Each structure stands twice: as structure tokens, then as C-alpha cells.
Amino acid sequence: MSETALATPEFSAAGRPAGRLRRRNWPAIIAWAVVLLILVLLPLYLPPGLLSAGQYVMVGAVGAIGLTLVFGQAGQLSLAHAFFLLVGGTAYSVLAGETTQAGAERIVGFGWPPLLALIGAVVITALFGLAFAPVAGRLKGIYLGIASLALVYIGFYLGRALPALTGGASSGRNPEPFSLFGFPFTNEGDIALFGVPLRQPERLWYLFLVVLVIGYLLAAGAMRGRVGRAWRAVRDHEAAAAAMGVNVLRAKAVAFAVSAAYAGLAGVLLVLWYGLLKPDESEFGNYGLNTSIAFLAMVLIGGLGSIPGAVAGALIVWGSQQILTLFAADLGLGTALSGFSPTVISLYVYGLAVIAVVLFEPGGLAAIGRNTVAALRGRRRSDMDSSGASGRRSAPPGKDGK
Amino acid sequence: MTATTAGPGTGTTRTDVPELRIDAVSLRFGGIQALDEVSFTVRPGTVHALIGPNGAGKSSCFNVISGLYRPTEGRVVLGETVLPELRPHRLAALGIGRSFQNIALSMHSTVLDNVMLGRHALTHGGFLSGGFRLPWTVREERRHAARAAEICAFLGLSHVVETPVGALPYGLAKRVDVARALAVEPRILLLDEPAAGLNAVETADMAATIVDLRAALDISVLLVEHDMGLVMGIADRVSVLDFGRLIADGPPAAVRRDPEVVKAYLGTGENGECPR
Amino acid sequence: MTTFVQLVVNGLGKGAVFALLALGFVVIFKATGVINFAHGSLVLIGGYLVAISVGALGFPAATAIGIAGAGLAALLIERLLVSRSRLADPNSLALLTIGVDVVVAEDIFRRLGTTVPYLGAPWDAHPVRLGNITLFSTQLVALVVGLVLITAFFLAFRFSDWGIAMRAQAENPEAAALMGIRRSRVTATAWLVAGMLAGVAVVFIVTQDFSGIGLSRTTHAIAFAAFPAAILGGLDSTAGAVVGGLVVGLVDALSAQYVSFDFAKVAVFLAMLVVLVARPSGLFGTREVTRV
Numbered sequence: 001m002s003e004t005a006l007a008t009p010e011f012s013a014a015g016r017p018a019g020r021l022r023r024r025n026w027p028a029i030i031a032w033a034v035v036l037l038i039l040v041l042l043p044l045y046l047p048p049g050l051l052s053a054g055q056y057v058m059v060g061a062v063g064a065i066g067l068t069l070v071f072g073q074a075g076q077l078s079l080a081h082a083f084f085l086l087v088g089g090t091a092y093s094v095l096a097g098e099t100t101q102a103g104a105e106r107i108v109g110f111g112w113p114p115l116l117a118l119i120g121a122v123v124i125t126a127l128f129g130l131a132f133a134p135v136a137g138r139l140k141g142i143y144l145g146i147a148s149l150a151l152v153y154i155g156f157y158l159g160r161a162l163p164a165l166t167g168g169a170s171s172g173r174n175p176e177p178f179s180l181f182g183f184p185f186t187n188e189g190d191i192a193l194f195g196v197p198l199r200q201p202e203r204l205w206y207l208f209l210v211v212l213v214i215g216y217l218l219a220a221g222a223m224r225g226r227v228g229r230a231w232r233a234v235r236d237h238e239a240a241a242a243a244m245g246v247n248v249l250r251a252k253a254v255a256f257a258v259s260a261a262y263a264g265l266a267g268v269l270l271v272l273w274y275g276l277l278k279p280d281e282s283e284f285g286n287y288g289l290n291t292s293i294a295f296l297a298m299v300l301i302g303g304l305g306s307i308p309g310a311v312a313g314a315l316i317v318w319g320s321q322q323i324l325t326l327f328a329a330d331l332g333l334g335t336a337l338s339g340f341s342p343t344v345i346s347l348y349v350y351g352l353a354v355i356a357v358v359l360f361e362p363g364g365l366a367a368i369g370r371n372t373v374a375a376l377r378g379r380r381r382s383d384m385d386s387s388g389a390s391g392r393r394s395a396p397p398g399k400d401g402k
Numbered sequence: 403m404t405a406t407t408a409g410p411g412t413g414t415t416r417t418d419v420p421e422l423r424i425d426a427v428s429l430r431f432g433g434i435q436a437l438d439e440v441s442f443t444v445r446p447g448t449v450h451a452l453i454g455p456n457g458a459g460k461s462s463c464f465n466v467i468s469g470l471y472r473p474t475e476g477r478v479v480l481g482e483t484v485l486p487e488l489r490p491h492r493l494a495a496l497g498i499g500r501s502f503q504n505i506a507l508s509m510h511s512t513v514l515d516n517v518m519l520g521r522h523a524l525t526h527g528g529f530l531s532g533g534f535r536l537p538w539t540v541r542e543e544r545r546h547a548a549r550a551a552e553i554c555a556f557l558g559l560s561h562v563v564e565t566p567v568g569a570l571p572y573g574l575a576k577r578v579d580v581a582r583a584l585a586v587e588p589r590i591l592l593l594d595e596p597a598a599g600l601n602a603v604e605t606a607d608m609a610a611t612i613v614d615l616r617a618a619l620d621i622s623v624l625l626v627e628h629d630m631g632l633v634m635g636i637a638d639r640v641s642v643l644d645f646g647r648l649i650a651d652g653p654p655a656a657v658r659r660d661p662e663v664v665k666a667y668l669g670t671g672e673n674g675e676c677p678r
Numbered sequence: 679m680t681t682f683v684q685l686v687v688n689g690l691g692k693g694a695v696f697a698l699l700a701l702g703f704v705v706i707f708k709a710t711g712v713i714n715f716a717h718g719s720l721v722l723i724g725g726y727l728v729a730i731s732v733g734a735l736g737f738p739a740a741t742a743i744g745i746a747g748a749g750l751a752a753l754l755i756e757r758l759l760v761s762r763s764r765l766a767d768p769n770s771l772a773l774l775t776i777g778v779d780v781v782v783a784e785d786i787f788r789r790l791g792t793t794v795p796y797l798g799a800p801w802d803a804h805p806v807r808l809g810n811i812t813l814f815s816t817q818l819v820a821l822v823v824g825l826v827l828i829t830a831f832f833l834a835f836r837f838s839d840w841g842i843a844m845r846a847q848a849e850n851p852e853a854a855a856l857m858g859i860r861r862s863r864v865t866a867t868a869w870l871v872a873g874m875l876a877g878v879a880v881v882f883i884v885t886q887d888f889s890g891i892g893l894s895r896t897t898h899a900i901a902f903a904a905f906p907a908a909i910l911g912g913l914d915s916t917a918g919a920v921v922g923g924l925v926v927g928l929v930d931a932l933s934a935q936y937v938s939f940d941f942a943k944v945a946v947f948l949a950m951l952v953v954l955v956a957r958p959s960g961l962f963g964t965r966e967v968t969r970v
Contacts (some may be wrong), residue, residue, distance in 0.1 A: 135951060138958045142713050142772050143913075146905050147954050150947035157944040218533035225532040225543055229519045232508045239470055240506035244586065245494030245523030258529050283899040283943065293776060300773055339788065347784040354777030355759065358770045 039209055043202040044194060051201040052273075053322035058208040059269040060314035062215050064298040065307055066262020071296075072305025073223055074255035075235025076136065077145030082291035083155035084260040086279065087128050088267025089175070090159075090166050091121035093277045096176035107173055108164050114178045118268050125264025126257045133253035140238075144256075152289050159279025159287065172278030175271040178207060185272075208269055212311075215262060219307050231255055263295075294318070297350040300357050303366025312365045316353065321346035418497075419446040419589045419621055420481030422467070427476035429462055429646075436462040439476065440648045442641040444590065449616055449623045451633040451654075454643035455666055460626045461503070463643065464594055467624070468500045469493050480590070495523040499588030501579040503595040503626075509568035513559055513578050514550055516567055520585025521546040550585055556618075557581045557611060573604040577611070584615065591615070593625040597632050605629060609636050634658065642666070684811045685931045691817020692888060693927020694824025698879040699904035700911065700919035700926075701831060702872030706752075707913050708848040709868030711768035716755060716775040717876060718901035719782035724748030724877030725884050725893045726786050729795040737798050744797075745877035751782075752873025756866055783898050794892035802885040816887035827878065828920055831871075835916060840867050848914070876901075903930070906950035912963020921961060925949065 043051055063081060070076050096117035097109030112120065129136075135147050160169045167173025178185040185203040192198060198206075222228055233241035234251045242248050271277045280287050298317045302309025324331070324342035357364050422444040429437040437459045444450040454460050465471045467478050469490035478485040480496060488496075499520065507516045525546055527539045554563050557577045567575055576596065583591055596612065597605040609632050616623055627633050633640060633654065640657040642650040644666040650657045657663055699717060706714045728744035735743070755778055760771055796802070801815040835841035843864050847854040855861060883900055884893050891897075907926040911918025926946050933945035959965050 134955050139954065142769055143909075143958075146713070146909055147951060149902070149905060150944075150951050153944045153947045157940055160940060218530075221535045222529045222533035225535075225539065226518075226522065226525050226527055227529050227532045229511070229515060230522055232511055232515075233519050236508040237502075237506040239490075240502055241519070242470075242490040243468060243494065243500045243502075244519045244582065245491050246519075247489070247491045254529065282895070284895045289899075289902070293780060296773070296776065297780070339791070344784055344788050347780055351777045351780030351784065354780070355774055358774040358777065359759070359762070362770060 036213070040206075043198075043205045044196045048201050049326045050323075051205055053319065053326060055201075055204055055208050055269075055273055056322050057315050057319045058205075058212045059266050059273055060295070060298060060318035061311040062208075062212055062269060063263050063266035063295055064302065064310035064314045065215055065219050066259040066266070067295050068299040068302065068305055068307060068310040069219055069223065069231075069262070070255045070259035071299060072303075073228060073235065074231035074252065075141055076252055076255055077142050077296075078148050078256060078259050079145045079289065079292045079296065080132075080148035080151035080260070081263045081295045082287045082289065083151040084125050084129065084263030085267035085270060085291065086155045086159055086166075086287040087260075088121045088125045088264025089271040089277045090267075091124040091264065092117050092268040093167075093173055093175040093271060094165050095120045097173065098176075102167070102171070102173075105163050105168065107167055109176075114176055115180055117176070118178070118265075121268050122261050122265050125267070126261035128264075129257035129260025130253060132256060132260075133249075136256035137249035137253045140252075144252075149289065149292075152287075152292060153283070155287055156280055156283055160281075166279045167277060169279045169281045172276050174275060175277050177275075178204075178272055180207075204272065207272075211265065211269065215265065216307060216311070219262075223307070227254075294350070297354050301350065301353045301364055303364030303369075304362075306364065306366030308369070309364055309366035312369075317346070317350045320349050421446050422590055422622065422624065423479040424463070424467065425477050425479060427463070427466055427473045427478065429459075429466060429471060430474045435646050437466070437473070437643075438646045440643065440646070441476075442648060442651050444622050444624050445639070446622055447616070447620055448638040449612060449625070449636050451637035451640045452624065452626045452643065453628075453630070453633055453640060457645075458643040458666075459646040460643055461594065462646075464592065464624075464626050468498065468592055491523075494520075494586050497587065497589030498592065499583035499586035499590075500592035501583045501594055501596060503598055505567075505572075505575050505579055507567045507575065507578055507582070510566055512564050512566055513554060513570070513581075514547065514563040516578055517550045517554055517559075517581045517585050518547060520582040521550060524587060550581075553581050553584050556615070557584075558607075573600055573607075576600060576604075576608070580608075580611070584619075588621055590622040590624065593623060593627075595626055595628060597627060597629045605632055608632070612636055680809075680811050681935065684813060685935050686928065687811075687813055687821075688817045689928035689931030690924060691814065691819075691821040691824075691927070692930060693924035694821045694828075695879045695882045695888070695923075696903055696907045696926045697828060697920045697923025698824055698875045699901060700907035700923045701828065701916060702875040703904050703908045704911075704913060704916055704919040705844075705868045706872045707908075708916070709844055709865045710756075710760060710771070712760060712775065713768070713772040713913070714775050714872070715772060716779040716782065717872075717904050718898040719779045719786070720748045720752050720873045720876035721880045721883065721901040722783055722786045722893070722898055723751045724873075725797060725880040725897060726789065728797045728881065729790075729884075729893050732798045737800055740798070741881055744880065745874050748877030748880070749870045749874035752869040752876070753866060756869035760869075761862060761865065787895060790893060794894045796886070796892045797881055797884045799881055799885050802887055814887035816882055816885045820882040820888075823878065823882075827875070831875075832916070840864065844868060903946055906946050909960055910950050910953050912960030914964055915960065915962035918960055918962030 042054065046054065063085065067078060067081055070078050092114075094108055095110050095112045096114045097107070098111050099109045100107045110117075132148070132151065136144060139147055159166050183189075185200065185207055187199045190197065193202075196202070223231075230241065230246040230251050233244065233246055234248050234255075238248050241251070278286070282288075284290055294317050298313030299310050300313070301316055302311070302313030321343055324345055328342050361367055363370075424440055424442050426439045426441050427437055428435070428439055440459070440463060442450075452460050452463060462471065466473050467485070469485060469488065469492075472486050480498065483496060485493065485496075485498075508519075525542055527536075527542070531539045551560070551563060554560055557580060559574065559577060559581060562570060562574060567578055570578065576599070580593065580596060583593070593612070597608050600608060612623060612625070613636050615621070625633075625637075637654050639652065640650070640654050641648060642657060642660070642663050644662075649662045649666060650660040652660075699721070702720075703714060703717055706712060724744040724747060727747040728740045731743050732740035755775070759774060759778065799816065799819075801819050804815045806813045806815050806818065835844070843854065843859045844867070846857065846859055847861065847864050851861070879901075880893075880897065883889055884891075884897055889896055889900055903926050907922040908919050909922070910925055911920070911922030926949070929945050929949045930942050934942035937945070953961060957963075
């Protein structure tokens with residue numbers, strides 16, 4: 001016999017003690033507050049080179065969150081991330097920029113306020129992602145990954161074919177610097193924090209930090225709720241997802257679009273970071289397949305589906321490259337085209353890391369982190385996690401994106 | 403139609419359980435005739451069992467009803483709605499909940515998370531409203547989580563709601579699958595071999611649960627099952643398939659004595675080369 | 679009209695090379711279920727070995743070394759990485775090959791440094807005139823070599839013990855194992871064959887007639903066209919791989935002529951998308967049936 005009686009649908013609702021289901025995890029909240037505080041204070045102490053490296057990592061993290069959502073949570077691989085970076089960067093440059101005449105070429109701009117242009121760019125990128133629905137909805141997993149490769153090549157072509165928007169592959173165009181209600185994220189104007197003047201590097205750091213935190217919370221919140229459950233169901237068992245009322249085609253298309261939107265946002269940040277939008281001259285440039293692969297490496301190393309893992313992955317993949325470059329001279333590395341340049345070493349590092357993750361810890365850094373926390377707390381959580389490690393799935397998700 | 407007040411507390415009277423009619427359904431895969439003009443009706447509020455030897459077409463029939471396969475001919479009608487005209491994901495909103503023969507849950511997600519998936523058609527909100535944790539989204543989430551917890555309690559899962567399904571013993575995972583189907587608030591519950599892989603105690607438990615939930619919710623239950631004890635013990639009506647044809651349809655006692663059924667079971671008892 | 683004939687012949691020649699790549703790709707997929715993202719690396723390894731040995735040994739010997747080296751490299755990937763991780767599913771293994779590709783390709787680029795060597799194919803840059811049609815000899819040789827190898831492959835696939843074992847295993851791994859087919863030997867051979875086909879392909883790719891540039895990142899990028907070729911035809915169809923390769927070659931040649939050289943790179947992938955939307959499992963691929 002069952003323990004409890006069950007009434008028909010009208011639920012007893014409102015007054016039910018929901019507290020049991022939502023316990024606050026104070027140690028975690030305090031840990032996050034400390035991390036955030038450190039990130040706020042860092043620009044006051046870091047030299048410009050490291051500041052710039054940190055900004056680059058945050059750009060990578062925003063993009064990686066998008067990829068870990070679509071691949072780790074919804075089980076759909078996108079290798080089109082580089083394309084969506086380009087779309088986002090271009091859309092921002094066009095929306096925020098002014099129309100100018102560069103030689104024979106008329107470069108189009110709408111002159112929108114930068115904040116509006118940023119939001120517009122994200123929306124446009126999401127729509128590009130949604131336009132891929134006929135493919136994204138029908139294919140699954142790695143197959144979608146290969147199909148989405150096509151977008152990278154389309155981006156490569158369009159970037160060169162539409163100089164009115166992108167400025168062309170030879171010179172590119174300068175994006176309008178970001179500003180918020182008249183406050184510029186440049187060296188203009190004097191403001192200071194604890195006596196340290198906040199100039200462009202510091203201001204961009206805070207801008208990127210705010211964007212990353214918003215993107216992070218949004219992803220974590222959505223994955224905790226209805227959308228996240230639907231995506232995971234699509235990943236784990238399409239027929240069951242459909243039986244529970246999930247429109248599988250739509251879920252896949254939306255997941256792809258959301259990931260595109262994150263990539264688009266990262267693309268906006270990227271042109272602000274470079275101070276330049278420049279489409280690639282060859283297939284292996286900034287918006288080429290190698291960039292898509294770098295994002296994939298981030299989410300694999302971080303642990304598929306884990307949002308904090310995606311941030312950590314960005315730190316390793318894009319951070320290592322920046323930091324090696326900064327300290328290339330001290331480390332005695334070549335900067336020439338040949339030899340062990342910082343870029344080459346960073347590629348070795350993340351290439352090998354990807355191999356190691358697949359072979360030894362499919363849960364990536366997220367799983368290592370969870371196991372460490374569990375070990376520190378001395379709780380026997382390992383028996384729960386082992387169910388993931390021994391399974392054949394490649395994607396033990398972070399606990400619903402947390 | 404029976405209409406009772408169920409359970410203590412805030413039960414309501416239920417008069418909305420329609421009948422499910424399987425109407426001359428045929429299904430062919432290439433040259434294989436999986437179903438051949440099968441017709442039967444699941445009356446409101448009954449436990450209806452669909453049985454047959456291996457390869458008889460039970461699962462095919464089940465998958466036609468739940469929208470995974472489109473019948474080559476014939477139709478499935480719930481009340482006034484012709485089901486095969488709908489995409490599979492529309493069935494949940496119509497009040498059709500189903501469980502799966504091989505547990506089709508998200509192994510890394512918690513029990514509660516899995517059961518909450520059943521609320522999908524009853525809830526709203528997309529990426530942004532969920533992501534921003536808007537007040538009404540959070541309220542809705544809590545309300546439905548409470549109901550999901552209630553359903554878990556009913557199935558004896560209260561102590562494991564926060565446990566990942568992958569860490570549960572098989573018998574409990576099987577109950578999570580049923581809980582998820584119930585979370586749809588079905589008017590008709592489709593159970594695909596709910597006792598497959600369970601031991602005798604767990605099977606008896608499952609039988610009791612099916613009887614209980616029918617009594618508490620007043621819904622129809624259609625189950626495909628191998629375990630004859632379970633079927634004969636709880637079914638109000640039994641339909642028997644053999645080689646894709648309906649060979650008997652009636653109360654358990656009558657079906658058990660039906661010579662064709664006896665022949666089908668004894669004659670092909672070991673013959674199971676067809677895919678299920 | 680003469681241009682068109684010229685384009686078709688050149689396209690087919692290129693297509694034969696893509697077919698060799700796609701065929702290897704499909705063989706690996708059939709044998710192990712793995713989508714091999716490291717195929718471009720196999721091409722590079724073969725090319726690199728030819729490039730460093732051609733000066734001392736001459737083209738035929740260097741090519742033999744390149745082919746053997748690419749095959750061996752594929753075998754090593756299979757033995758050391760793919761077969762070791764029995765627990766991992768094919769999807770994870772595909773991701774693993776991405777890691778392999780990043781490391782191997784980057785290492786070859788590092789070794790090449792600023793050099794962009796051609797492989798010294800004797801037929802390169804000797805156009806042939808037939809009436810008023812000019813044809814690239816590389817494409818002609820590629821077409822012939824491709825046809826011979828593809829025919830040999832299909833004969834082997836059809837009649838040799840390996841081919842039969844391989845098809846049996848792709849059809850039903852458990853039954854094949856029960857029949858005494860040794861899984862590891864079949865998969866190892868599959869990777870070896872695929873690597874050798876890549877080693878042959880690179881000799882044609884790295885020519886003035888085909889890519890117009892020596893061994894470099896461009897070679898790796900061109901090898902990526904094996905993806906659309908294999909997907910177009912259907913990932914689990916060897917015949918599809920050949921057709922897919924030829925389609926890719928033709929689309930490439932025709933769109934380069936009639937639209938633009940830049941567009942050709944995209945056109946190949948657009949063709950793949952069109953096929954995927956119409957037939958998600960490719961032209962000749964097996965449709966997946968949902969089982970619950």
C-alpha cells in the first residue's frame with residue numbers, strides 16, 4: 001500500500017511548506033560572495049596586461065556558458081560558435097556605429113545607443129540561431145555539430161562579401177566604444193575607486209564582469225527550472241521528453257538559438273575588447289573553426305553542462321594563451337611564427353586536456369570540483385557521483401547547471 | 403462513468419475521463435504487419451490490460467496510442483480527439499501520461515527533477531522568465547514542486563526526492579517513471595510493462611499502487627504487461643494480441659479460459675524472435 | 679561548353695580525392711561508431727612525411743612512406759586512445775579525436791614553421807590539352823588512382839575476410855563477436871585503411887593544380903571537406919562516401935568558376951545542409967528507427 005493518499009489535480013497549493021525543497025546553501029553563497037568581491041577588487045591591483053587577459057577570459061566564459069547549455073544540457077553540439085561571435089560583433093558594430101565612407105566603400109551604421117545596440121546584437125544573433133532550426137531541430141548531438149560547421153564557412157564568406165557591414169577583411173571597422181547613459185567605457189572623464197583611477201581597462205573589466213554575472217545567473221536559473229528539465233530530457237531520452245509534453249524540435253531549436261545568443265554577446269564583448277571588428281582573411285582566423293573548437297575545449301574541460309565549469313574552462317583555454325603571451329619573454333618562449341610560441345603551447349595544453357578529460361574524467365573540472373567539495377565535507381557523496389562516472393554517457397551534467 | 407471523491411483533503415469530483423477507442427488500427431513496417439485491424443476500447447476509470455506473447459504487437463500498439471508511431475490505417479480516439487493527427491508532445495496536455503518499459507529517465511537528475519518534467523505541459527515560461535526567476539515563475543515552480551512531492555510521496559519516494567535517479571535501485575527507479583507519468587495529471591495513464599524487472603514483492607507493491615492510484619484519481623489505466631499474475635489480479639478488462647491481431651477482449655476470467663488465448667500462449671510461448 | 683566539360687573533369691578529379699578521404703572517414707565510423715575529427719591530422723602527417731623525405735628518396739618512395747606513416751598514425755590513435763577507453767561512448771571518442779587533431783595539427787604546423795613545401799608530384803603543373811579543353815594532370819591522375827583504389831576497396835570490402843568481418847560487425851556487433859570475429863582486429867584494420875587513404879589523398883591535395891599552395895593550414899582546412907562529403911552520402915554508407923566525394927568535388931569546381939573562388943568553400947557546406955534538411959541521414963544513409 002502507498003504511504004500517502006493522493007488527491008485529484010486541484011492542488012492544495014499556496015500554504016504548502018516549500019521550504020523543504022529550497023534550502024539555502026550558506027557556505028556556497030559565502031564562497032560566491034568572496035569570489036565576486038575578489039573580482040571586483042582585482043582591477044585595482046592588476047597591471048594592464050593581466051587586466052586585458054582577464055577581460056578576454058570573461059569574453060570566453062560568456063561564450064562557453066552558451067555552448068555548455070546547448071551541448072551539455074540539451075545534448076546538441078554546436079560548432080558554429082565562431083560564426084555567432086562574428087554575427088554578434090558585426091551586428092553591434094552596425095547598430096551602434098555611424099555610416100562612414102571608407103575609400104570606395106560605404107560602411108553602414110545606425111548610430112543606436114550602445115546598450116541598445118548590444119541588446120539588438122544579441123537578439124539578432126539569436127534570430128540567426130533560430131533560422132537554423134530546420135537543421136538544429138532535426139539532427140542530434142555530434143551530427144548537428146558537423147552540420148553547424150557550415151555556418152562557420154558561411155560566416156567566412158559573408159564577412160568578406162559584405163564589407164558595407166563588416167568593413168571587409170583587409171581593414172575591418174572600429175566598433176563604437178561602449179557607453180551607458182552617457183558614461184563612456186573609455187579613458188574619458190575622471191573617476192576613481194579607493195584612489196585608483198578607473199580608466200578604459202578597469203571600466204571594461206567591470207562591464208564584462210557585469211555581463212558575465214548576468215549571463216551566468218540567467219543560465220543557472222533557466223537550467224534549474226522548466227526549460228532546463230526539458231532540455232535534459234531531450235538530451236537523455238527524446239521519446240520520453242515528447243511523452244511528457246516537450247516539443248522536441250522546438251526545444252532543440254531554442255537551445256541552439258540561446259547558445260547562439262550567448263555567442264553573439266561574447267562577439268560584442270570581443271569587438272569591444274579588440275577595439276576592432278575584422279572578418280577573417282583565411283579559414284583559420286579569429287572567427288574560424290579553431291575558435292569553435294576552442295570553445296568546445298572549454299566546455300569539455302570544465303565538464304559538460306556545468307556553468308561554473310564553462311567559466312573555469314575559459315580560464316584554462318583562453319587564459320593560458322593570454323598569460324603565456326604576457327610572460328613569453330620571461331619564460332623564454334619564441335614569439336615568432338615557428339617554434340614553441342605561446343599559442344602553440346596553449347593549443348597543446350588544451351588539446352591534451354581534452355584527451356585527458358575524455359579518458360579519465362568525463363565530468364571534467366566540475367566533477368573534480370564536486371568530488372573535492374564532497375571529500376572536504378567528509379560526506380559520502382562519491383557513491384552518487386560514481387553513477388555518473390561509470391555510465392556510458394559523456395555528459396554527467398553539473399547538478400542542473402549549479 | 404464513476405465519479406467519486408478521492409482522498410482526504412481537497413479532492414474534487416472527476417467527470418472528465420473520456421474513453422479511449424482504438425479503432426481498426428493497422429501498422430506495417432516495410433513488409434512486416436505489426437498490427438492488423440486492432441480495435442478495443444478503454445472504458446473510463448477502468449484498468450485495462452493489453453497482453454500477448456512476445457512479438458504479438460503489444461508495444462507497437464502502445465507506441466501508436468502514445469503517438470510515437472503513426473498507424474498505417476485506423477485511428478485512436480480519446481473522447482472526441484483523434485490522436486494520430488497530433489504531434490506526440492501534444493498528448494500530455496490532453497491528459498495522457500505514459501511510463502516506459504526501459505526506464506527512460508535522466509539518470510543524473512534528481513527524482514524530483516525527473517518527476518517535475520511531467521509538469522511541463524501544465525506550466526509556462528521559457529528561457530528568459532526561468533532565467534530571471536521572475537516572481538510568478540518561481541511561484542508556479544514552487545506550487546508544482548509541491549504537487550510533484552505529493553506524487554512522490556504517494557509512490558513511496560519521499561525519502562529519495564533529492565537523490566539522482568542513477569543512484570536508485572531498479573525497483574525505485576521504476577516507480578519514479580510512474581510518478582513522472584502521474585505528474586502529467588493524466589486522465590488516462592499508459593504503463594508499459596510496469597512490473598518488468600521487478601521481484602515478487604516489488605511487483606505486488608506496484609499492483610497495489612496501480613489499484614490505489616486508480617481509486618484515488620479515478621482515471622483509466624492501460625497497461626501492457628507480461629506478468630499474468632499482476633494482470634489477472636488488477637485488470638477490469640483484458641485485450642489479447644497475437645501476431646498483430648486481437649484474439650480476445652473481455653474480463654480477465656473469460657479471457658483466461660478463451661481457447662485461442664490458451665493456444666497462443668502455449669503454442670508460441672518460447673517464440674520471441676520478433677522485435678518488441 | 680568546353681569550359682563546362684573541363685570543369686566537370688577537374689571537379690571529378692578533385693571529387694575522387696575527397697571520396698578517398700570520405701571513404702576512410704566512413705570506414706572508421708562503420709567499424710567504431712566514431713566520427714573522426716582527426717582525419718585532417720592524418721592528411722597532414724602523410725603530407726609532412728612526404729615533404730621531409732622527398733628530397734632524399736624521390737617521389738615514389740617518399741609517397742610510400744607518407745601513406746604508410748598516415749596509416750600507422752591512424753592505427754596508433756586507434757590502439758592507444760580509442761580502443762583503450764572502452765567505457766566511453768562513440769560521442770566522447772569523437773570529442774577525443776578533436777583533442778588529438780588540435781595537438782597533432784598544431785605540432786605539424788610548428789614543425790613546418792614558415793615553410794610551405796610542395797610534395798613534388800611529377801604530374802603537377804603540367805596541364806594537358808585535349809582539343810580545346812585544358813585539363814589539370816593532377817586531377818586526371820587523381821581520378822584514375824581514385825577509381826582504382828575505390829574499386830579495390832569495394833572488392834576487398836565485398837570479398838575479403840576483413841570486409842566481410844567488418845560488414846558483419848557494423849550490422850550486428852554482438853552476433854559478429856559470437857561468430858568469432860575479433861572486434862579489435864576489424865577496428866584496427868579500419869583505422870589503418872582510413873589512414874592510408876588519407877595518405878594517398880594528401881599527395882593530390884598539396885599540388886598547384888588542386889589547392890595551389892604547399893603543405894600548410896590550408897591543407898588541413900581542405901581535408902575538412904571530407905565531412906560534407908561523408909555526411910552528404912550518409913555516414914554509414916561507403917557507396918555514399920564516394921558519391922558524396924564526387925558531389926563535393928563538382929560543387930567546388932563549378933561554384934568556383936560560376937560564382938566565386940571564395941564562394942566555393944561555402945557552396946560545399948551549403949550542399950550538405952540542403953541534403954540534411956531533405957534527408958537527415960544523407961543520400962544513402964540508413965534511417966534511424968526510434969525504439970522505446
